[in-house]
Amino acid sequence: MMHLYLEHIVAGVGVTLLIALGSLLIAIVLGLFGAVCKLSDFKLLHLVSDAYSTIVRGVPELVWMLFLFFGAQIWLNQLIGWLNGWMEVDSIDIDPMIAGIVTIGFIYGAYMTETFRGALLAVPAGQREAGLSLGMSRFQVFFRIILPQMVVHALPGFANNWMVLVKSTALVSVLGVSDLMHRASLAKSATGNAFGVYLAVCLVYLAITSVSIWLLRLCEQRFSRGIRKAVSA
Amino acid sequence: MTMIFRKFGLALLLLTGMSLALAQQTLRIGIEGEYPPFNQIDQNGSLVGFDVDITHALCAEMKVQCKFVVQSWNGIIPALLSNKSDLIISSMAITEKRKEMLAFSNPYYFERAIFVAAKKSTLQITPEGLKGKVIGVQGATVFEKMLKEKYPGINVRVYTAVSDHNLDLVSGRIDAVLGSDLVMKPWLSSADAANFEIKGAPFVDVKYMGYGAGIAARKSDTALIAKVNAALEALHKNGQFDAISKKYFKDDISH
């Protein structure tokens, strides 16, 4: 009877990967922004991004997910109530999947902030000075000179964060998203074969992490071109 | 540079996937999806069950489009209150406590509570007999409250879904389960439940279990509830309710 549900379970991989990749995008953007803020001269930006990364990393993902998913809807409704005065807006409905993506992206943005901050610090200060002295604007210096050199320093931490992110998508099933874990749990109730179902889920996650490790290794080889290693391979 | 930011901003806005509902043309129905035979998700990912059929019939009667919003049981009322859904048609018992927050339709079926345990177990369904035993129950239900208040001294295990406590009952982790007779009886006739039976007699405690199962809406949506009641009345009159009831249960469960 399990094989009937197997197809449905494995099709959940698509949803899981979509959530993981969507959150990764948001996390990268928030991480870059947060890292730049943390290293900026403005005390306020420094304070805000410090608070962001400390508080977000100090509370478990499950608690954040439950808080943001249920709490955000209430805030949104209050916003709607306020908007309803001058706009014909009845309700804003947020898809649980979008809510899951935004939540995980928000949480891992804090971890990425730390990773990118360390990586940005590892790029020699002279690079920025050289760029500025050539007349490049600050944006140009950041996106064309600093960022490409930062990537190789950020990769190990980034790889680690990605692994943890992929595994935390398993918690999104608590919010009702029809992802891999949710479908597995339905199959478990229907067939009573919990071991088989969760073994299948394990194998799928192992496949995802193995492919990720391989891809990230390729990335590391590509981005560390031209960098002298301490020990020759 | 600004083009990239603009495109990115647009993409982000689209990503938030907000759908602005301008009027109540599509009713969002909150449903659990893990409560067979009332509502469950089959292997193709589609919702089936008594509540699902009733919903389709009611929506046809009320001439509105209905969309299901699947939510786990402990989040189904908050989802309604925070406007994620408009109605809950998921076998929700009408209790005084819930009536403070929600508006209910007329009851559409009645259920009774039963204890289920192993055939060879000698469980006595009295507060003294159950003292110290491990009883499983679904969380955020009337059964959980009843168990905790009527039978103090019981080791209560709270589960997210009915199938979870059934699994643990079969594996012997818990001594008994308290649940609805309309849900546990079909399970008892399945192969997994061969060694289990009902202990004691089915009972109703109005203080905890309320007055049957109803369709819930936000307290201010009285017009919607009136429409639902009218549609429910029509379903009874034209025999559709009877047909659906007999499809899943042997007779009409609205009495």
Place this chain on the structure above:
Amino acid sequence: MNELISQLQTELPDFFGGSTDTALFSTSDGLILTLLLQLIPMALGLALSIPLAFARNATSVWIAKPVWMYTCLFRGTPMLVQLFLIYYGLAQFDIVKDSSLWDYLRDPYCCALLTFTLNTTAYTMEILAGQLRGIDWREIEAAQSLGMSRWKMNMHIVLPSALRRSLPAYSNEVIMLLHGTSIVSLVTLTDITGVARHIYSDTYNPFEPFMIAGAIYLMLTWLITRIFMKMERRWLAFLKPITANSRAKTQ
């Protein structure tokens, strides 16, 4: 504001194993459960990971490969899946139910302890094994030239050095374990998150319970960070950068 305070007053005791009419810490729910689920696997994990880290770096493939597969499995899959596999999965086999292990495995608390121990052992072992691989070959040579046996060398030179250098990464792992304990609310245990969810399903208000839970976790995380900072200051003092002030202190 008064309403908020009175609500907090009713909800707060639940997080510490009591309630409005019972004493705090009268049950082992809430904070106590979270701490137990963190400290016991941490201690066991650390103890187990030391021999396993050596095994991971063993030259014999028969020892190293199985250990590698164990780490791959436990680091490559979510902790939630591991928990469900052990809690629901093992319970369906009759061999498990008939064995003497069943007395332990039927309790969700033991299942959670087992899962967390296996998980944290895998991560700690990887950290330690990485540091063991990074030991300077000159230290090994010096130890060998002094005539130290393998055991003596590992006990006095290699292990202390590796353990010290693992401190930063290990502090991360301890915090991850703390956060990981929040999933036990999905297998009928009431830890801090479980209490928060229970209050939420009762009152339909997500803000207070989850904010209290978040604040408690934040305090615990801060505590762990401080403890590890103190440990690093003491045991990794030799890695601190030399500044003008540090020179002055030694003289």
